[in-house]
Amino acid sequence: MNAFEFISRYGGQILELTGEHLYMSAIAILLAIVIGVPLAVFMTRNPKIAVTIQTIINTVQTIPTISLLLIIMIFLGLGYSTAIVALVLYSLLPIVQNTYAGLENVDKSMIEAGTGMGMTRLQLLTYVKLPLALPIILAGVRIAAVVAVGSATIATFVGAGGLGEMIMRGISTTDDQKILAGAIPAAVLVVVVDMLIGKIEKRASYRVNTARTNK
Amino acid sequence: MKKRWIYTFVTAVLTVVLLAGCGSSNVVKIGHQPTSEQTIMAQMLKQVIEGNSDIKVDLVGGLGATPVVLKAMENNDIQISAIRYVGTDLTSSLGLKEFSKDPQEAFDLVKKGVAEKFDQEWFPSYGFDNTYVFTVRKEIADKYQLKKISDLAKVARELHLGTDASWLERPNDGYEAFKQEYGFDFGKKTPMDIGLVYKAVANGEVDIVLAYSTDSRLKEFNLVTLEDDKHFFPPYGASAVVRNDTLKQYPQLTELINKLSNKIDTPTMTALNYQADVEKHDPEEIARTFLQEQGLIQK
Amino acid sequence: MSEFIQFIQERHEQILLLIWEHSYISFIAVMAGFLVSVPLGIILTRTEKMNRYVIGFVNILQTIPSLALLGLMIPLLGIGAVPAIVALFLYSLLPMLRNTFTGIMEVDPALKEAAKGMGMTSFQILWKVELPLAISIIMGGFRTATIYTISWATLAAVIGGGGLGYLVFTGLGVANDNMLLTGALATAMLATIADFITRKIQNVCTPKGLRSNRAN
Incomplete structure (x- = not known):
C-alpha cells in the first residue's frame, strides 16, 4: 500500500484519533497546572511536608502504566476519564519541580523590597514571586505538555482511543x-x-524583563 | 473577579472530564486487545449479532492487557470479551498454578470457574487454538536438520532463544516444566516483547522464537515450526466470554454467538491473520467476507 | 503478605540482579543525557534561532513510542541493555535541555551587563554569573529527568535488557501479583533514593548566597 492509498483509507480515522489525543492531553495539562502550581507554592511554605509530597509524586511516576490504569479503573471505568487522570499524574512532576525551583530561585533582594513596601505574603506571591518565576514555571509546563502528548498513547489501553490505538x-x-x-x-x-x-512564555518573559530593567 | 474565573474554569474542566466517563447503556459493548486476531473476531461478533438481530453493538478496541479486559468485564464497561484463551484465563483470572493439559478438562474447568467466580458465560471454542510453538530460522532448520522439538536437544546449547517474558514464569506450560519434559536447555534466553522478537529474528539476533500458533508473522519471517513431539504445549481453545446478566437481557445472544462455534480452525485463523498483518486488509472487511462465505450474514 | 515475603526470599538473588541492571541502565542514560544536554543548552543560549529547531527535535524524540524506537534500534544496536540505554538517553534529554536553556536565559540581564562592565569575558560571565544563578534550575531539570528515567527504564525488559521491567511485565503476564508488586516497589525505592541523592547535589551546587534558608 503506498502512502496515498493509506491516507485515503485511514485519513478520516487518523484525524478523529488526533482529535481525541489532543482533547485528552490538553485537559490533562490544564489539570496538571491547576493542581501542580498551587501544590508547589504550598511546598515552598512547608519544607517538611514538601519532601513527603515530592516522594509521593515520584512514587506515582514509578507505578507501572497498566497497574496505574487498573487502579484508576476501579473508580472511573474505561474511557477518557481514566486516561486523563493517569496523564495528569504522569505530567505533574516537571510542573511541581520547576515551580518549586523557580520560586526558590527568586532574587532575595526583590522579596526584601516587596516586604519593605509592606506587602502581605499573598501579595508578595502574586506580585513578585510568581511573575518572576513564571518563565521557569512555563518551562516546566512545556516539558509536561510534551510528556503528556507523548504518553497519551496509553489511552488506548483503557479503550479511550487516541493515536495510541493506531x-x-x-x-x-x-x-x-x-x-x-x-x-x-x-x-x-x-x-x-x-x-x-x-508564545505565552515569550510574552511573560518580555513583561518580566521590562519590569526588571525598570527597577 | 479573577478568582471566580478560575473557579468557573476548574468546574468546567471537571464537568467535562466526569461527563466523558458516562456512556449510553442500551448497546452491548465488545472489548478486545489490539492484535489482528482479536480485532477480526470482535468484528465477526459485531457483524453476526447486528446482521441477525436488532441489538446494537459497540467495539472497545486496543485494551492494554488481559487484566484490563478482566477488570472492564467486572465493571460492566464491556459485556463481551471478543477472545479469551483457556490457558491464559486459568492462570490469570482464576489464579490456578496447576491444571489438566487435556483440552476438554481444561475447558470444563475454565467454564465452571468463570461462571462461579465472575458470573460470566464461557462460550464453546471458535475452533482454533492459540498455543506456543517453537520456530527456528530457515537456515538453522536446514543446517541442523530440525523437524521436531526433540531434534533441538543436541544443538540447543549453541542457540539463542527469544521469548516473551511470561513464558519463563508460566507455572503449567512454562520454561521450568519444559526443561523437565524435554530434558534440555538453551544456550541463551532473552525475554522480550514478542513484537520485537520478530524484528530480532529478522536481524539474526536470535535463532529460535517461541511464537503463538496463529501468528501470521511465522510465514512473513520465514520461520519453520517444530513439531511438539512430546505434546508439551496444550492446545487450548479460544472463545468469547459474556456477562450472564447481558445474556439474560438479550436471550438471543447465546444463539447468535454460537453461530461462530467451531467455524474457524487454526489454519483458517492463521490465514485471516495473514490477510490483516501482511496483505494489510481491513479487519472489518476480512470478517465480512468470511461471514458471507460461510452464509452467516446476508450479502 | 507472608506470600510476598516468601517470594522475595526465594528470588532475592534475581531481584538484586534486576535492581542492579535497572540502576546502571538508568544511571548511564541520565549521565549521558546530562553531559550532552547541559553543554547543548548553553550553546543554544549563545545562538539566535537554533534553539527552536534543536528543542523541537528533542520534543519530537519524546513522542516516539518506546516499542517503535526500540524496534528501529535492533538493526543498529541489536538487543539487550545497549539499545535500552540509548532510548532512555534520548528520552532524558528534554527536561535537562529545556531547564538549562531557560535557566540561563532568565538570568537577570542587568547582572550580565554589570559583569560585562567589570570587564569579564563571555566565558567568565557564564562560569561566574550565569551558571551559578541558573544551577538550581538546571539541577531541577536533572532531578525530573532522573525520576522519569528510572520510571521509564522498565522498557529495558521488552528488548532483553533486563531490569525491574522483567518483574513488572511478567507479573502482569502471568497474573503474579507478588512479582508485579516487587517490581513496582523496587522501582519506587530506586526513585526515592535517587531523589534524595539528587536533592543533596542540588543543594550543594546552589551557591551559598542563593541558598534558601528553608530546607529543600
Whole structure:
C-alpha cells in the first residue's frame, strides 16, 4: 500500500484519533497546572511536608502504566476519564519541580523590597514571586505538555482511543506504516502545543524583563 | 473577579472530564486487545449479532492487557470479551498454578470457574487454538536438520532463544516444566516483547522464537515450526466470554454467538491473520467476507 | 503478605540482579543525557534561532513510542541493555535541555551587563554569573529527568535488557501479583533514593548566597 492509498483509507480515522489525543492531553495539562502550581507554592511554605509530597509524586511516576490504569479503573471505568487522570499524574512532576525551583530561585533582594513596601505574603506571591518565576514555571509546563502528548498513547489501553490505538495496532502486527500514522500526528501535536506555550512564555518573559530593567 | 474565573474554569474542566466517563447503556459493548486476531473476531461478533438481530453493538478496541479486559468485564464497561484463551484465563483470572493439559478438562474447568467466580458465560471454542510453538530460522532448520522439538536437544546449547517474558514464569506450560519434559536447555534466553522478537529474528539476533500458533508473522519471517513431539504445549481453545446478566437481557445472544462455534480452525485463523498483518486488509472487511462465505450474514 | 515475603526470599538473588541492571541502565542514560544536554543548552543560549529547531527535535524524540524506537534500534544496536540505554538517553534529554536553556536565559540581564562592565569575558560571565544563578534550575531539570528515567527504564525488559521491567511485565503476564508488586516497589525505592541523592547535589551546587534558608 503506498502512502496515498493509506491516507485515503485511514485519513478520516487518523484525524478523529488526533482529535481525541489532543482533547485528552490538553485537559490533562490544564489539570496538571491547576493542581501542580498551587501544590508547589504550598511546598515552598512547608519544607517538611514538601519532601513527603515530592516522594509521593515520584512514587506515582514509578507505578507501572497498566497497574496505574487498573487502579484508576476501579473508580472511573474505561474511557477518557481514566486516561486523563493517569496523564495528569504522569505530567505533574516537571510542573511541581520547576515551580518549586523557580520560586526558590527568586532574587532575595526583590522579596526584601516587596516586604519593605509592606506587602502581605499573598501579595508578595502574586506580585513578585510568581511573575518572576513564571518563565521557569512555563518551562516546566512545556516539558509536561510534551510528556503528556507523548504518553497519551496509553489511552488506548483503557479503550479511550487516541493515536495510541493506531500505534498499538502497528506494533502488534509489526506494521511500520501504522506506527508512523500514529507517531507522526503525535509529533506534529507536540510541535504545535509547544509553539502555543512558547508564545505565552515569550510574552511573560518580555513583561518580566521590562519590569526588571525598570527597577 | 479573577478568582471566580478560575473557579468557573476548574468546574468546567471537571464537568467535562466526569461527563466523558458516562456512556449510553442500551448497546452491548465488545472489548478486545489490539492484535489482528482479536480485532477480526470482535468484528465477526459485531457483524453476526447486528446482521441477525436488532441489538446494537459497540467495539472497545486496543485494551492494554488481559487484566484490563478482566477488570472492564467486572465493571460492566464491556459485556463481551471478543477472545479469551483457556490457558491464559486459568492462570490469570482464576489464579490456578496447576491444571489438566487435556483440552476438554481444561475447558470444563475454565467454564465452571468463570461462571462461579465472575458470573460470566464461557462460550464453546471458535475452533482454533492459540498455543506456543517453537520456530527456528530457515537456515538453522536446514543446517541442523530440525523437524521436531526433540531434534533441538543436541544443538540447543549453541542457540539463542527469544521469548516473551511470561513464558519463563508460566507455572503449567512454562520454561521450568519444559526443561523437565524435554530434558534440555538453551544456550541463551532473552525475554522480550514478542513484537520485537520478530524484528530480532529478522536481524539474526536470535535463532529460535517461541511464537503463538496463529501468528501470521511465522510465514512473513520465514520461520519453520517444530513439531511438539512430546505434546508439551496444550492446545487450548479460544472463545468469547459474556456477562450472564447481558445474556439474560438479550436471550438471543447465546444463539447468535454460537453461530461462530467451531467455524474457524487454526489454519483458517492463521490465514485471516495473514490477510490483516501482511496483505494489510481491513479487519472489518476480512470478517465480512468470511461471514458471507460461510452464509452467516446476508450479502 | 507472608506470600510476598516468601517470594522475595526465594528470588532475592534475581531481584538484586534486576535492581542492579535497572540502576546502571538508568544511571548511564541520565549521565549521558546530562553531559550532552547541559553543554547543548548553553550553546543554544549563545545562538539566535537554533534553539527552536534543536528543542523541537528533542520534543519530537519524546513522542516516539518506546516499542517503535526500540524496534528501529535492533538493526543498529541489536538487543539487550545497549539499545535500552540509548532510548532512555534520548528520552532524558528534554527536561535537562529545556531547564538549562531557560535557566540561563532568565538570568537577570542587568547582572550580565554589570559583569560585562567589570570587564569579564563571555566565558567568565557564564562560569561566574550565569551558571551559578541558573544551577538550581538546571539541577531541577536533572532531578525530573532522573525520576522519569528510572520510571521509564522498565522498557529495558521488552528488548532483553533486563531490569525491574522483567518483574513488572511478567507479573502482569502471568497474573503474579507478588512479582508485579516487587517490581513496582523496587522501582519506587530506586526513585526515592535517587531523589534524595539528587536533592543533596542540588543543594550543594546552589551557591551559598542563593541558598534558601528553608530546607529543600
